[in-house]
Structure formats: structure tokens, C-alpha cells
Amino acid sequence: MLSLEEVARGASVITLVKYLDLASAVVLVYDYALTLRLEVEYVWGHPWSAIQLLFYISRYLPFFDVTLSLISQFYGGLDEPTCSFLYKFSGNLFCFAIGLSEVALTMRTWSLYGRSRKAAFGLASFYIACWIPIVVYLQRFLQGAELRRLPMEGYSGCFLVSGNQYLSICWILLMVFDGGILLAMAHQACISDTTIKGSNLISTAYRDGIMYYIYIFILSTVNVVVILGLQRDLANLLSTLERAVHAALTCRVVLNLRLRAAQNTVFTDSFARQCGLDHGPTSPLVAPYELTPHTLRQRRQTIGGTPMPLLP
Numbered sequence: 383m384l385s386l387e388e389v390a391r392g393a394s395v396i397t398l399v400k401y402l403d404l405a406s407a408v409v410l411v412y413d414y415a416l417t418l419r420l421e422v423e424y425v426w427g428h429p430w431s432a433i434q435l436l437f438y439i440s441r442y443l444p445f446f447d448v449t450l451s452l453i454s455q456f457y458g459g460l461d462e463p464t465c466s467f468l469y470k471f472s473g474n475l476f477c478f479a480i481g482l483s484e485v486a487l488t489m490r491t492w493s494l495y496g497r498s499r500k501a502a503f504g505l506a507s508f509y510i511a512c513w514i515p516i517v518v519y520l521q522r523f524l525q526g527a528e529l530r531r532l533p534m535e536g537y538s539g540c541f542l543v544s545g546n547q548y549l550s551i552c553w554i555l556l557m558v559f560d561g562g563i564l565l566a567m568a569h570q571a572c573i574s575d576t577t578i579k580g581s582n583l584i585s586t587a588y589r590d591g592i593m594y595y596i597y598i599f600i601l602s603t604v605n606v607v608v609i610l611g612l613q614r615d616l617a618n619l620l621s622t623l624e625r626a627v628h629a630a631l632t633c634r635v636v637l638n639l640r641l642r643a644a645q646n647t648v649f650t651d652s653f654a655r656q657c658g659l660d661h662g663p664t665s666p667l668v669a670p671y672e673l674t675p676h677t678l679r680q681r682r683q684t685i686g687g688t689p690m691p692l693l694p
Contacts, residue, residue, distance in 0.1 A: 395541045395616060400455045402619060406626040407448050413630040414441075417637055424640035436486040437636050439479065444629040447475040451622050454540060462531055465540035470524045473618075476625050477520050477552075481513055483632040484559065490591065490635070491563055494570050505566070512559040516552045523548035523617075542617060549617050550609040557602040564595035594631045601627060 421441070428434065454460065454468040488505050495501035526548070529540040571592070605620045612619070 396455070398616075399541070399619060403448070403451050403455055403622045406622040407452060409623070410444055410448055410626040410630065413626075413634075417634060420637040420641055421633075424637060424644060433486060433489065436482055437633065440483040440486060440629055440632045443475070443479045444625060447472050447479065448622060448626060450475070460531070460540065462529060462540065465529045465531065466527075469527065469529055469540070469542075473520060473524050473621075476621065477517060480556075480625065480628055481516075483628060484509070484513075487591070487594070487632060487635065488563060490639075491567055491570075494567065494591075505563075508559070508562055512555050512562075516555045519548040519551045519555070523552070547610070550606050553602050553606045553609065557599055557606070560595045560599050560602065564592060564599065567591050567595070591635060594635050597631060598624075598628060 425434070425437065450468055450472045454465055454472070460468070488509055492501050492505055528543050530543045531540050601620075601624050605624055608619055609617050
């Protein structure tokens with residue numbers, strides 16, 4: 383039985399979480415509307431690939447798990463076991479979707495390193511070292527999470543009444559991973575300064591990638607501060623917002639890169655080979671290769687529709 387103080391606290395928590403979850407859904411839908419034209423033009427109708435699949439998962443899965451969060455907050459017919467199930471299912475789904483998005487962006491970082499075996503081993507090891515503990519600590523947090531319904535008219539949904547600090551460890555590990563990838567991209571940008579200046583496409587790849595990780599790092603930092611600084615019933619206050627922003631930024635990185643590739647872009651000789659644009663080992667390019675929409679279509683036809691390595 384909840385005390386009067388717990389009921390009053392629960393009412394304020396439910397109201398605040400509802401507002402933020404609804405704002406997160408608006409951000410997701412608004413960004414989708416803004417970028418739908420780019421998706422139709424540069425993604426739809428293209429041959430399927432692993433990166434293509436990761437893009438669609440990152441693009442559309444958030445609508446499902448954010449909807450589950452809204453149902454758990456706004457639907458008044460849920461009992462406490464159902465609330466607990468939806469909360470834990472959504473938490474696991476958040477982790478799964480964000481992990482897949484990070485796979486896609488890590489593969490793009492690997493492309494910036496020329497797809498070398500050394501970079502592949504380093505990035506894969508770093509990913510495993512960060513994400514296995516994230517999954518483990520998330521399960522520990524969800525096991526200790528207790529949700530209750532308010533015994534009051536006019537209040538729907540459930541709120542978190544007890545939890546633990548394991549969720550903050552998950553966000554800290556995500557900060558570590560994003561910070562590591564940010565440093566890897568910044569390092570490669572420094573040693574590839576000449577190539578970057580010679581190509582609008584690779585400039586876009588570095589710029590969007592670095593800015594993406596900066597934004598996510600900042601948002602994760604704020605999330606950790608909220609979890610550690612506020613009461614435990616607000617542990618998931620910004621989780622849905624970070625999920626929506628993470629999905630939006632991931633898809634924008636991919637779409638901006640494809641948009642830039644479809645425009646007039648000049649590559650240096652070495653970068654052209656890295657992207658698979660050279661004419662073969664016996665006929666290397668002796669001048670920068672200009673990629674126009676016409677030559678891009680020709681290149682796709684030549685290689686049977688296989689997307690270029692840098693273009694997720």
C-alpha cells in the first residue's frame with residue numbers, strides 16, 4: 383500500500399515522464415517528416431545489404447518501442463505485472479536498437495580507416511568490451527526495478543518506485559564507447575587532412591560522424607547526471623528522449639552521406655580506390671575522380687548495385 387507521500391510523488395513523476403515521452407515521440411515524428419524525402423530518393427529501391435538492413439532497423443524500430451513507452455504511460459487499463467513486463471521489454475528493445483545503430487556507425491568508422499584488418503579488430507574488440515557489460519548491467523537494473531500504479535482517478539500508467547544505480551553504469555559505458563569512437567574518428571581526420579580537403583564526401587563523413595558522437599556524448603552525460611543526482615524513481619526520465627535523438631542522428635548521418643555522394647564530389651586517387659571507384663588494378667586513376675549522379679548510377683550498374691564501402 384502506497385503512503386500519501388508516495389502517491390503525491392508518483393503523480394508528479396508520472397506527469398513529468400509523460401511530458402518527456404510525448405516530446406520524444408514528437409521529435410521522432412518531426413525528424414522523420416523532415417528526412418523522408420531523402421530516404422525515398424537515396425535509400426528506397428536500392429539493393430539490400432547488411433548496412434541497408436541496419437538503416438531500416440534504426441529508422442523504424444524506434445516507432446515501435448517509443449509507442450510501447452507511450453502505451454505504458456497513457457493507457458489506463460494496465461495492471462502492475464503488465465506495466466513491469468512492458469517496462470522491461472522496452473528497456474531490452476532500447477538496448478538492442480541502440481546497439482545495432484552503433485554497429486552501423488562503427489562500420490562506417492572502419493571504412494574511414496580503409497577497412498584494414500587492424501582497425502576491424504580494434505573496433506570490434508572495443509565494441510564487445512563496452513556492450514557486453516552494458517547488457518549485463520541493464521539486466522541487473524531491470525531485475526531490481528519495481529513499478530506501481532497510482533490508486534487515483536485521472537492518472538494512468540505506472541511509475542518506478544525503486545531501482546538501483548546499474549542504469550547509470552550503462553549510460554557511462556555508452557559514453558565511453560561513443561567517446562572512444564569519437565577519438566578514433568578525430569585521429570583519422572588529423573592524419574587524413576589532405577584527403578579530407580580534397581573531397582566533399584569524406585568531409586561530410588568526418589563532420590557528421592564527429593558531431594553525432596559529440597551530441598550523443600553530451601546527452602548521455604546529462605542522463606547520467608540526472609540518474610545520479612535525482613531520486614531513483616526518475617532513473618528513466620531521459621531514456622526515451624535519448625532513444626529518439628539517437629535514432630534521428632544515426633539516420634541523418636547515413637542520409638547526409640548519401641546525399642553528398644549523389645552530388646558533384648571530387649575524390650583523390652587513394653580515396654577513390656578506398657571507395658571502390660577506381661577502374662581496376664591495371665588502370666589506376668591518374669586524376670581526381672568526379673562522382674556525379676550520372677557516374678554514380680553507372681558505377682552501381684557496373685558492380686551490380688553493390689553500394690560503395692563508405693556509403694551505408
